[in-house]
Amino acid sequence: MKKLAVVLLVALIAMTAVFAAGGSEAHAATAAKTTKIGFVVINDESDQGYTWNFTNGMNAAIEKLKAEGYNVELLTKKNTTESAICKDNNIELAEEGCEIIFNNSYGFEPYMLEAAKEYPNVKFVGMTNCAGQVDDNPNTFNAFAAIYEARYVAGIAAGMKLQQEIDEGKNKPEEAVMGYVGAFSFAEVISGMSGFYLGARSVCPSVTMKVYFVGTWGDATLEEAAANALIDEGCKLISQHSDTTSPALAAQKAGVYHVGYNTDMTKVAPNASLLSSRIDWSRYFYEFIKNHIDGKENPSDWTGTYAEGDVKVTDLNTAIAAPGTQEAMDKAIAAFHAGTLHVFDLDTFTINGQKGTNETMYDGFAAVQGNATYDGYFHESELQSAPYFVGVIDGITWLNVAY
Secondary structure, three states: OHHHHHHHHHHHHHHHHHHHHHHHHHHHHHHHOEEEEEEEOOOOHHHOOHHHHHHHHHHHHHHHHHHOOOEEEEEEEOOOOOOHHHHHHHHHHHHOOOOEEEEOOHHHHHHHHHHHHHOOOOEEEEEOOOHHHOOOOOOEEEEEEOHHHHHHHHHHHHHHHHHHHHHOOOOOHHHOEEEEEEOOOOHHHHHHHHHHHHHHHOOOOOOEEEEEEOOOOOOHHHHHHHHHHHHHOOOOEEEEEOOOOHHHHHHHHHOOEEEEEOOOHHHOOOOOEEEEEEEOOHHHHHHHHHHHHOOOOOOOEEEEOOOOOOEEEOOOOOOOOOOOHHHHHHHHHHHHHHOOOOOOEOOOOOEOOEOOOHHHHEOOOOOOOOOOEEOOEEOOOOOOOOOOEOOOOOOEEEOOOOO
8 A cells, every 4th residue: 555655656746747738838928929119109208207107107017027927028109199190000010919008098098999990909008098998899998096095195295395385484275276287178177187186285374276288198388378478467376287297397497386297397307396196007017018928918007006005196395395305294194095095085175165076076088987086086997997977176277278
């Protein structure tokens, strides 16, 4: 019996070794295969903002994949316009053998979806979009992150600075006016700028905000002109949902303060810029590409969170920030992690003098329709990753519109 048991044990060990070797060889073969990834971007890294941030996230993801033995090649189409050129660029990348193609601008999605129909074996991903998750194509995906939370935290830094100047007698309470350079007057921008304003008002009750929409995502000249127009309107601090550093430079030149987006703008405006909010795309790119190579499914719609490190603020410029700002921000961040702070708490704002309702806040053009207003707050980015808050909060004045 003992001899038989030994024989069986030896055989079992041998079989296990064979299966293990086979599994290792299969993984090695998968990892060794070159996987081409396409990247369609609206600007290039020189914008030092939006595309720069996306590029950093992609480079970090690919570096991590390569360190783990995955052979990944990135092909990028830069300075892509929101036009038929976008479809052409997606098709060219598909023809070059890309298995996944990421598109980084809201206006790319219609063209991306057209290309996706022609290349059903290629996965097409639209960031900040929402149609890919509800269309009939299983090869289309969407992704965004809860940036309105990071904007709320950045708003705290802005509000603390404005309140400091009130407390020191430099400005009257009614002079605590912020200016906001927005790209377009639709949900993605409205949601973020509203979160920013509510963060500021949580520490500076008298603050108001004026918004100027430039009608483009990234035009340095128009963004500078908008920032200057807001400064001329009496704004003491400028923030932005636009792609370049022009608003920061305009703020520094005019001697007012600034809060940025996508990248640390204190480098270009050290005397004006307090900090920035941004999305860190590296985790999403890494996980999506890795899952694809490993043969695993990816969610059709993905929302990044503060808790997972997908949204964050850059280091506070302590040389100009108000005392206690970091502590106030840390308290809000901890509350986001604990799930006890909700940006769109219905008790913290009104719309036309009334408490907000789903009808006055929910974007009627959202891909996913539903009730997002319950439990005392508006549930942003839970029905879909792309924002859908469009309420015009009292205290925020739109100087124009741009759709």
